[in-house]
Amino acid sequence: MMTVEEIKTAIDAAIPDAGVVIVPNPSPSGQHSLRLDPRHAIKVAKFLRGDAELALDFLSNATGVDWPDREVAEKVKVTRPVTKTVDGVEQTAEETVEETRKRVEPGCLEVVYHLFSVEKKHGPVVLRMRTVNRTDQVELPSLTPIWRSAEFQEREIFDLFGVVFTGHPDLRRILMWEGFKDHPMRRDYVDPDDFDYEPTAHDAVLVRAQEHRAAAAAEEGTGAAQ
Amino acid sequence: MVDEKLKIELGKQGILATTIQELYNWGRRSSIWPMNFGLACCAIEMIATTMARYDMARFGAEVFRPSPRQADLLIISGTVTKKMAPQVVRLYNQMPEPRYVIAMGACAISGGPFKQGYNVLKGIDRYIPVDIHIPGCPPRPEALLSAFIELQKKIDAQPLTGEGRPRFLDAEAQGEFPVPEPGEHDLEPASNKGVWPVPVVIR
Numbered sequence: 184m185m186t187v188e189e190i191k192t193a194i195d196a197a198i199p200d201a202g203v204v205i206v207p208n209p210s211p212s213g214q215h216s217l218r219l220d221p222r223h224a225i226k227v228a229k230f231l232r233g234d235a236e237l238a239l240d241f242l243s244n245a246t247g248v249d250w251p252d253r254e255v256a257e258k259v260k261v262t263r264p265v266t267k268t269v270d271g272v273e274q275t276a277e278e279t280v281e282e283t284r285k286r287v288e289p290g291c292l293e294v295v296y297h298l299f300s301v302e303k304k305h306g307p308v309v310l311r312m313r314t315v316n317r318t319d320q321v322e323l324p325s326l327t328p329i330w331r332s333a334e335f336q337e338r339e340i341f342d343l344f345g346v347v348f349t350g351h352p353d354l355r356r357i358l359m360w361e362g363f364k365d366h367p368m369r370r371d372y373v374d375p376d377d378f379d380y381e382p383t384a385h386d387a388v389l390v391r392a393q394e395h396r397a398a399a400a401a402e403e404g405t406g407a408a409q
Numbered sequence: 410m411v412d413e414k415l416k417i418e419l420g421k422q423g424i425l426a427t428t429i430q431e432l433y434n435w436g437r438r439s440s441i442w443p444m445n446f447g448l449a450c451c452a453i454e455m456i457a458t459t460m461a462r463y464d465m466a467r468f469g470a471e472v473f474r475p476s477p478r479q480a481d482l483l484i485i486s487g488t489v490t491k492k493m494a495p496q497v498v499r500l501y502n503q504m505p506e507p508r509y510v511i512a513m514g515a516c517a518i519s520g521g522p523f524k525q526g527y528n529v530l531k532g533i534d535r536y537i538p539v540d541i542h543i544p545g546c547p548p549r550p551e552a553l554l555s556a557f558i559e560l561q562k563k564i565d566a567q568p569l570t571g572e573g574r575p576r577f578l579d580a581e582a583q584g585e586f587p588v589p590e591p592g593e594h595d596l597e598p599a600s601n602k603g604v605w606p607v608p609v610v611i612r
Contacts, residue, residue, distance in 0.1 A: 359528065374527045377595060
């Protein structure tokens with residue numbers, strides 16, 4: 184089995200502008216993955232399947248990851264001129280101050296594919312692809328034309344995460360019903376307020392149940408006032 | 410009503426004294442045909458219950474009917490997802506009276522371990538009347554047999570007239586239950602308040 188570095192070298196040799204990035208996995212398993220550039224993903228996938236040494240003929244698993252927008256606070260050293268009065272004389276001096284700056288790192292949706300070779304009895308090779316953002320640019324190329332087993336799993340990712348796979352033969356919801364809004368596996372999905380009856384609520388459910396009860400009581404109060 | 414002791418004495422003389430109600434209920438309780446319908450892992454236990462080791466046929470329930478038109482008992486054996494719930498209500502509506510429901514296992518009675526999921530109904534009793542609830546995850550076949558015996562006792566005790574008579578003998582009773590529609594995030598309505606008034610929790 185080739186290491187990810189060797190696979191990356193092989194891909195770069197075959198497809199010069201592939202833009203494959205190695206995503207290291209720091210855990211003891213050390214199962215590093217390759218992040219593909221969605222524009223060249225089909226070409227890279229075809230190479231991985233067709234290459235005589237790799238022969239990755241089996242896609243065992245496709246799954247999604249939601250990376251929400253996150254706020255990053257970092258300390259930056261800023262140098263700025265400060266005017267001071269020393270012994271009655273105004274002086275301008277440079278001063279270095281530490282400032283905390285907050286910026287929002289935009290989130291994205293990620294798709295992970297696990298490939299094996301039945302012929303060579305090796306694997307897995309982990310592929311990743313990321314969308315531009317989580318809202319309007321969520322298209323990724325479908326790998327169903329290359330590995331047929333991706334079809335239902337990509338439908339599931341579309342259903343639960345909202346990644347739109349271009350080139351998929353039959354992109355419909357698979358688990359939720361037609362007419363369902365939103366994508367329930369996203370981190371910011373809020374499930375419907377159905378907390379009428381929670382006899383043994385605790386933790387997050389208790390909070391939701393208490394909110395529901397407070398809202399119901401407030402509604403009843405206004406109803407009685409009228 | 411015939412006195413019990415007198416009945417036994419008459420029986421010794423070869424005379425059978427009974428009431429229409431007794432005869433009728435004996436007939437009903439001794440030939441409950443369940444519907445051939447499983448939803449999740451509890452269905453495996455239900456199947457085991459019908460097989461030789463537990464042998465549900467001993468209680469007159471040997472014929473699992475593959476059509477709701479011929480079934481008397483609906484065993485909700487497993488997780489009811491929100492996508493499946495309208496179909497379950499529809500199947501129940503298609504069953505002829507008299508019909509009974511056993512909610513088998515934690516999922517069917519409350520949603521169980523999946524209760525807070527986005528796709529699981531918090532108990533089938535929100536849409537259709539349930540006669541017997543069995544807790545367990547999944548319940549043992551013995552538990553299903555016990556529920557079945559309880560159901561037989563319940564049928565045996567049903568009067569044919571007056572208060573507490575079964576739904577099919579009450580001309581004014583509701584026979585059809587509204588099928589919930591899939592909405593944008595949840596089923597609409599989220600429960601049938603006529604069947605399931607929100608239980609009051611005493612805190």
